[in-house]
Amino acid sequence: MSFSLSTLIQQIINGLSLGSVYALIAVGYSLVYSILLFSNFAHGGFLVVGGYACYFLLTQWGYNTAVSMAGALAASGLVAVLTERLAYKPIRERTPITLYLLIASMGVNIVIENIFVVTVGGRIRALPQSTFPTGVFELGGGVTVSASDILSLVVAAVFLVLLQLFLTRTRWGLAIRAAACDLRTAGLMGVNVTFLIALVFFVAGLLAAVGGIFLSVRYSLYPQLGSITTKAFIAAVIGGLGSLPGAVLGSLILGLAEMLTAGFISSQMRDLVVYSLLVLILLVRPAGFFGRTAGEKI
Amino acid sequence: MAGTGKSLLEARDLRVNYGAITALSGFSLSLMEGEIVSVIGANGAGKSTFMNALMGMVKLAGGTILLDGCPLSTRTWKAVQCGLALVPEGRRVFAPLTVEENLRIGAFTRREADIQEDLDWVFSLFPRLKERLGQYAGTLSGGEQQMLAIARALMARPRVLLLDEPSLGLAPIVIRDIFKELRRINEQGVSILLVEQNAKQALLLSHRAYVLQTGRLLKEGNSKDLLQDPDIRAAYLGQGAGRGAA
Missing domain, CATH: 3.40.50.300 (P-loop containing nucleotide triphosphate hydrolases)
Structure with a gap:
């Protein structure tokens, strides 16, 4: 594909749209990491729960798009809270070593994935055509963007802004930021830490569901859709694990890199470029863009 | 007393x-x-x-x-x-939060309406914290951090x-x-x-x-x-x- 300005602009818009979906996933991921200091690999499972909940609310129960999305967000949030209660809390209470949490989260991810394989089957599904606008906008000069890309960009931005407002303007948001710095001391301030952790998982699950729904729209829905979390994980690492602005920045970089590679080199090179980018950035900045260096913690 | x-x-x-x-x-x-x-x-x-x-x-x-x-x-x-409010060993101020945010999190169990009064009280005890209100706690000196840790605990009344x-x-x-x-x-x-x-x-x-x-x-x-x-x-x-x- 030869270089053209219209392709560039189009791929930048696509990249930002994809990046914003990654950001929703990466931010939840980073949020959990910042509090409990482990990579929650079950995050991909939360995303799949959101996707399927939305699908079934739309197709089986016939709810409209807004209700189905709200239901999916709630379902995914609850599964996230439940996961923490059943799989992580018992471990947290017994050992301070977070490696066990990481391994448990991998197990939970496999469990969630296979629950869907067993119950609804592994076949690839698509959300109904009527769910989201399908039109294409002509921006002039041959630049076209799909309505769903714009929608996912806008929705992702809205959720990220809401999250930011929650974290900076509310009492519990302040508690979460304090806990991200020092969980134990946050408890000394009279914060119910058990509730705080549940709240963080709920928010992370909710954001994952939004990501899951838009990934289902962009690609399709299947039990292994959660594996795309790897990309969000990379984005979070590039931005600096535990840093929310970092997660957003990393996600946008990743989305842009993928789409520009697809536009100007080849679609098949996307992952190669993404992973090379990860290695390169980690070589230069091992803690990512906004990551805390080891000495700062504790 | x-x-x-x-x-x-x-x-x-x-x-x-x-x-x-x-x-x-x-x-x-x-x-x-x-x-x-x-x-x-x-x-x-x-x-x-x-x-x-x-x-x-x-x-x-x-x-x-x-x-x-x-x-x-x-x-x-x-x-x-x-x-009960504890000033933990080693101060443990929330370094990436501002002095004001540290004080507000200290008042987590309090009603919003009472917080201003309590802020005025801790400022009367530690006037230097008032000057540093918007500063990140991590940038304070050791003594100032200890004052902040005490003030933060006092915010819980x-x-x-x-x-x-x-x-x-x-x-x-x-x-x-x-x-x-x-x-x-x-x-x-x-x-x-x-x-x-x-x-x-x-x-x-x-x-x-x-x-x-x-x-x-x-x-x-x-x-x-x-x-x-x-x-x-x-x-x-x-x-x-x-x-x-x-």
């Missing part, structure tokens, strides 16, 4: 084990309303464990903790709601202010300021319980003191008397104790 004779905080026969290690083996303490009580002892005597036990941060193997005659919950956040090694890592002149401030806080009606390795400063500040040694009580009494006690002088105050800056 001296004790009024009414027991505010009472720890009875506290026992804490870490696996096979006994950290506290039946330690009892009482604090009267308005009193300053210190617990002194060497490193590893169980002082921090005692503080953490009061805050519900370690599991008790036995014993009870009463605040105003009512048993305290084993949940930390409830202990704070009941009126505690009935008992607990301090774990407030002198740790601070210059002597800063320690003197901090302890002067603690006396002023006590004069404004806050009961204080502190554990300290710096026995001399602790005894000079407090009304009564307990000496803790490997998890059990060695001695208790009026701080004035303990300052003169030959055993205490030898073991905790050094030979030259009694002289020098107070």
